[in-house]
Amino acid sequence: MRWNLKPKPDTHKVNHLAAALNVDAAVASLLVQRGIETFEAAKAFFRPSLTDLHDPYLMKDMDKAVARIEQAVANNECILVFGDYDVDGTTAVSLVSSYLKSYYPNVDTYIPDRYKEGYGVSNAGIDYADDNGCTLIIALDCGIKSIDKVEYANAKGIDFIICDHHRPGDTLPDAVAVLDPKRDDCDYPYDELCGCGVGFKLIQALGMNRGETIEDLVPYLDLVATAIAADIVPITGENRSLAKFGLEVINTFPRPGIKALIQNMKRQTLTISDVVFVIAPRINAAGRIKHGNYAVQLLTEFNLAQAEEFAASIETLNADRKDLDKQMTVEALRQIEQNADHDKFTTVVYQEDWHKGVIGIVASRLTETYYRPTLVFTKSGDKLAASARSVKDFDIYNALEACAEHLEQFGGHMYAAGLTLLENQYEQFRAKFEAVVQETIDPELLTPEISIDAEIDFEDITPKFHRILKQFEPFGPGNMSPVFLSRNLTDSGFGKSIGSDDTHLKLFVRQNGSEGYGAIGFGLAAKKDLACNGDAFDAVYSIDENEWNGVTSLQLRLRDIRCVE
Template identity: 75%
Template sequence: MRWTIKPKPHQAKIKELSQALQVDENIAILLLQRGIETFEQARQFFRPSLSDLHDPYLMKDMDKAVTRIEAAIASNENILIFGDYDVDGTTAVSLVSSYLKSYYPHIDTYIPDRYDEGYGISYKGIDYADDNGISLIIALDCGIKSIDHVAYAKAKNIDFIICDHHRPGDILPDATAVLDPKRTDCSYPYDELCGCGVGFKLIQALGQNRNQTIDDLIPYLDLVATAIAADIVPMTGENRILAKFGLEVINSAPRPGIKAMVQNLKKKVLTITDVVFIIAPRINAAGRIKHGNYAVELLSEFDLEQATAFASQIEIFNADRKDLDKQITQEALLQIEENAEEAKFTTVVYQEDWHKGVIGIVASRLIETHYRPTIVFTKSGDKLAASARSVKDFDIYNALEASAEHLEQFGGHMYAAGMTLKEENYSAFKDKFEEVVRETINPDLLTPEISADLEMELNGIDPKFFRILKQFEPFGPQNMTPVFLSRQVYDTGYGKTLGKDEEHLRLFVKQGDGDGFAAIGFGLAPKKMLTGNQKTFDIVYSVDENEWNNTISLQLKLRDIKENHE
């Protein structure tokens, strides 16, 4: 692990913000690092309000989208809500369809089959619309590059409204409206919404048109928060507001589908981390193993008994997904070891029988072991399909763009992408991708980094400090859980390994003569040798709570331990 410490803001700024907010200087540093420099910015950060959401009509083409939907409703047209098969797409379809169905009956939904149709708008989906007398398709979380598909639909007198958040190409589809805050000609104030977030702005605009207030839309925010968490978009601005209020809905009045997924959990209050690791994988499992329709049915169901039956099905898909992901990861690791004769800047693996639904998860797993930009290929029809994942601070989308001569199609973000290519182009692509990454990546990025927000003394941690830290939630990209570095700590002699395979480490650490803290390090048992015999060592950690025998105490969640050389 490579330890880095974020730059410390200017001392005068620290002092000024600390005094303005009446908080500890360490809290002021954490806020400044997150771009919060004034009392008003801090108020918005600590007290997010739905009234701080932007006017949806600031988004380019929003007026056109609303006008077209209202015209469709006025003339009794059939409307199809089309979305991708992942969490962002299925939540977006559930959101927009259930909102429109609350006052208009002629609404249908369509999720493409991952294996038969692939990602994004499909000709099969357009043919389905044509066969069913549908004259308007609202595409969510996809479509920004679907120029040919939109033209195909237009020839059949089917209009499109695109709601996407992926980067557009040079040419936009010829749709009635293209809602995408990443459009270069769109001046919407926040461009990091997920697909479901763009869908929410659409229903917000439709609601305003019908004299609804934002309070009328709160019941839909559990879906938006789930998509924000799953799609790993920045936890800033509007996303943070929507996630915060969406989490409140998940914990107080979730829709039956979400309630059915979490009703057997022991946890009383779910965090954004629980959404990422408990709710999102189950929703995703439907599209990975069977079909994304199962997720839409679950999330749109208003009868708890029926939702519980859907959730049980999805639980089975998720168990199958876990087994597949484990098996394929082992096979991929073996393949990497067998080809380890030369040091590489990338990991690219392929096996024709790997399950297409889990290759994205496998790519993420491989990065945990071999920290490289990673692509996992499988056979899909007469082509190869792949999922790509990147390491911190490296833009894999740009690397794919530079290797695009060998690809049929690709799309995605800085850290995750998908692509297809002809089998005969696999070797050439693999070589080109390796060459591009080798020439453009800073070699330091190939060592995993732990970035500490600041170095501090353990005596700076107390209940008041932790109470303020809790108000930094919900955490996510660009607002991650604060990580601290403390030097020359020692274990008081209670250090021991825990877990079924003794893989975890529990310590009781002190610094000088100060108070001690229980500390837990998951997977850090091999570092125990650095902590014995009252030796001093350095730690990076976050601050957490531990509940034991109905007593809550602060504990340190260790990220790494290093020998102290001072």
């Protein structure tokens, strides 16, 4: 691991902010690092408000989208709400369809089959709309590159409204409206919304025309917060407000589908991390193993008993997903070792019988293991399909774009993407991808980095300090949980490896005779001898809370440890 201690921010700015807020310099320093330098900016950060949300009509084509939907309602047209099969797509479909159905019944939903149709807008979905008399399709979390599909729909007399957040190509589809804050000609003030977030802006605009306030839309924010967490978009600006109030809905009055997923959890208050690791994988499991429709059924069901039945079925699918994940990861790791591919700049593996719904998870596992831009391929009909994952600060989308001559289709983000190609192009693509990455990546990026916010001593960790840190939540990209460095620590002598496979490290650490803290390092058991030999060590950690037998105490979540320099 590379330890990267961030430069100390400007002392004048830190002292000025500390005085204005009446906080320690350590807290003020963390805020200035996050671009928060004034009392007003700090107030907006610590006290986000729904009134801070931007006017949805600032988004290009929003007026056209609202006008077309209102026309459809006035003419009693059938509206088909179409979305991707992942968490962002299924929550977006659930949000927009349930909102429209709250005052207009002639609404249907469609999630493409991951295996028969693949990602994005499909001819099969358009045919479904045509067969069922739908004359307007609202596409969510997809569609920004579906030029031919929109032409196909137009030929059938079906209009499109696209609500997407992926990067557009050079040409936009010929839709009635294209809502995407990443459009070059869109002046919307915040361009990091997820697909469900763009869907929320659409219902916000519809609601404004119907005389509704933002408070009327709060019950939908549990879906938006779930999508923000799962899609790993920055939790800054507008997303911070949406995530914060969405978490409040999840923790107080969630919709029956989400309540059914979380009612067996022992934690009293769920965080963004809980959404990422508990709620999102279960919603995703539906589209990965069976069909994304199961997720939409769960998230739009208002009878709790029925929602619990749906949740039980999805729990079974998630268990199947875990089994497949483990098996495929073992097979992929074996393939890499056998081919000695761990010495390359990229990790690319292929097995034709791997489950298409799980290759993205396996790609993430391989990235964690070898820390290389990673592609996991499987057979999909007469083509090969892959999920791509990247390492910090390397744009895998740009790398794929440089290999476009070998690809049938690709799309995604800087850190995650999907693609398809013809089987006879696989070896050529693999060689080109390796060459592109070799030429463009900084070799330093192939070693994982721990970005450290500040060096502190244990005496700095006061109850007030921790109370303020908790107000930095919700954490996520753009506002990660603060990471600290403390030096010359020693274990109490009772350090041990824990877990079913003894892969985690549990310590009780002190610094210069201080009171000390319990510490847990997941996956750090290999460093037990370094920490437990009586010598001092340095540690990088975040500050966490541990609940045990009704007692809550501070603990250190270790990220890494090493010998004193």
